[in-house]
Amino acid sequence: MTKTGIAAPSAAPAGGPGSGGLLAALAAAGIPADASPRRLAEYSYDASNYRVPPLAVVFPRSVDDVVAVLAVCRDTGTPLVSRGGGTSMAGNAIGPGVVLDFSRHLNRIHGIDEATGTVAVDPGVVLAVLSREVEQATGNRFTFAPDPSSKNRATVGGALGNDACGNHSVRYGRTSDHVTEIDVVTADGARLTATATGLHATDPADSFSERRAAALAAGLQELAHANLADFRVELGRIQRQVSGYHLANLLPEHGFNVARALVGSEGTCAVIVGARMKLVPKPASALLVCLGYADVVEAARDIETILEFSPAAVEGIDEAIVDTMRFRRGAGSVTGLPAGKAWLYVDLDGDDPASVQAAADRLLARLAENGRLIEGRPVPDDVERGSLWRVREDGAGLSSRLSTGGESWPGWEDSAVAPEKLADYLADFRNLLDQYGLQGVMYGHFGAGCMHIRITYDLRTAAGRDVFRTFSADAARLVVQHGGSLSGEHGDGRARSALLPLMYSPRLLTAFTAYRRLWDPAGILNPGSLTDPDPIDEHLALDGVPAREWRTSFDLRPLHAGGGSSVETDDPAPGAAVDPFVHAVQSCIGVGRCRTDAGGVMCPSYRATRDEKDSTRGRARVLQDMVRGARTVQEGWKSEEVREALDLCLSCKACSSDCPTGVDMATYKSEFFDHYYRGRLRPLSHFSLGWLPRWLKLTGRVAPLVNAVLATPLDKLAAKLGGLTTERSLPRFAGAGEWRTELAAAGVEMPRRTDGLTSPNPTDGVLLFVDTFTRGFRPAVAGAAARVLTGAGERTECSADACCGLTWISTGQLDTAKKLLANAAQVLDDGTERPIVVVEPSCAAALRKDLPELIPTEQARRVAARVQSFAAHVGELSAGGWTPSPAVPLPEQVVLQTHCHEYSVFGAGTQKSALAAVGVPSVVDATGCCGVAGNFGFEKEHFDVSMQVAEQALAPAMWDTSADTVILTDGFSCVMQVKQLDAARPGTHLAQLLDPGPVTDRTSTDRERETA
Structure with missing residues (x-):
């Protein structure tokens, strides 16, 4: 038996004897369970510092499934952990035994009752989805209030488990303030409903559950009666006292509210299978007021004044998060901040804009x-407001990998005090950090006194883990001295449960243990948390990662805002000494932004399948187990589990910008495939599409013949021979000289030297790089781009004697890619700083980002710094005063399909900003991957997912606009997907849209080829 009284099989390693009997029992009960090494790796982590491999993962489809799984766990002595979005920062969503993931199937909203102001939900409903659906159903009259920063992936079950709060908790409190009833299943199989006045069987005809409810209610009443003084004195002292069990709700003066007492129990008492939650009225008008201060302590000293104005939210961030946001996503990612080094976001609301503005004044x-206050300003603009809130909401991820090259971790990220004590607490806390030589990145719910502080622990070394342990104990003593709570929102979990004796008396801790045993006498639910906890430095994910060199083609050393890698500095940041590939894949800390259903582009495959394995996080976790040599993933570069996890990655690169920690799964996939396929037969598509630039040199010479063949049923045979889908039409090929003809007609100087330049030392203008895709498939775009640039007064030269190697990069053929990129660097490094304008955005992205990572030379960095996408350059021209020719008939509306690589490398709003600058009045933004993504959408095994991805944004935008609305598709992959969806609506490049030449010259060649 273990210390929790759980039978030994629960501690058996994955794949060991303990899992065999469990899996057999689950199969006999008719429960599909996944115990594959890849799946276990995905669910060994949440968003905390911890790693605990389970024995199996189950995705229940009904409450009956939950009852059946609990019966098996009870009979076999196997622990069970409930999980929603897996975003727990305290280690509440991982554990040995069986993990129940409710987010995949038990995620329905069963009814919105505006009359009673309640909603009935499954535990797997995502909070943001719930709010959105309630607002739509009630005409924006009501909403669901709890809104933690993880609201677009965290679930109702998780919010109930942790008693989550959120940005607007100053007004709306905690999740426990919004619960009316909770349906649960106990470890012994009883189906109960906890209410505001007691406990009863969910089904009155269920005699076993009725008896269990009566006995449990009696036990809870006896517990409360025996501990009246302790519950009254020690619990419920501050707004954000989340640590421990919320047993004050069992007191007579609180009406024996069993539902609220159950909230925050972190899955240790029962399994939540449904809930009825309260709704709140949505204010008619709101205004963000942004305040700048010298530091967070000065900001905290103004909290009491701010609270006098009844704000809905008072959030705070420090400069480290802002600097990292700007470093990672560009200066334009943070707009509207007043002067200062720490900022408060104050949300004021009311019945009308005038009264809210007056309150702000x-x-x-x-x-x-x-x-x-250094400076303060209202922020009425919705776009600016959204930008500012994104900085706050991405705080946990952004602060994990800072612009300085350092890294920070949770563990003491969730302390809370009374708001009036916050400033003094923060001042003392900063002194404590100084004593340990640590730095803390501070953000959080200032108005509620709850701070999220990520700290620069070194969790990879024994000495660093000792600091983590002793610092955490001292931090616990400090917050208790200030009358605070170890946890204000995230729960105690593995991070803080062992510290609870520093906060609570032995009598109260004994009551906690008794409370848990009343619910779960066998102790199988979420062991290791709250009572009889594991030590806080046990099961740390960074402990036990072997020192090993992972030789990579990409230079993956972490960069810092000074412009170099952290390993090159005199004072390397924590983590800099780690192998660069290990450090890169460990950049995922599990915040789960990749599991959202809206906003941004990441992660298109997860949005299609709703499977953790297809999320950026799931893939990163499998890679993390690979580099640690875990039993779940042991074969290193030859791991079949990693290959499977990466299979549906579209290499869209959206994660490199959308992920708050900057995970770049496209790069990791390319690196892995390069090693995995060495000595192995590659898929045919790696040759047919991966070698596409080579084939285009051949097809260009006989384009009419090739196109004639592709116009017959032989195109299906050609597709099959190339390992491609027969569901998608192959593109038509351009003749070898068509692009030259187009450029000559545009009056552009043609290359006469091998490096593609017409002048040894050009000093002005731009260099137009005509990429392989444009030459091979869309030559008219080259002519259009040249006419736009020359029409803007730019001295334009052309280069085409190079290849960015994109197709070899995406298929993991990096030796060839490096040769091509080295040549490209030599060709394009002409001794000038003039922009290199690239027609195809994916090629521009490869030259900007992949070139210096695969060819880490000064020459490569010089060239990369000059590269611009065509849309980015148009934006610069417009900023300089250029406007399109009056002869260009700009449309009233366009559908914008931004290429994923342009989105991630040049900025999410690059094309939209360019369209606004040139005067297009209406843009329907199809924000999301088109689904083709280079070779992905052409491969037969990926076609179905490719079309599911298209249905996320591109297809709806097309169906919702008229047939004559221009569809802007700068990327060739996007052109092919548009053609697949509607062959009568060809995609148009921005250069074609702005081309001052005749319409027939501008589009006819491509239109005829694409519709042939």
């Missing part, structure tokens, strides 16, 4: 009188 005047 009064607030700013009062704060000016206090003398601490």
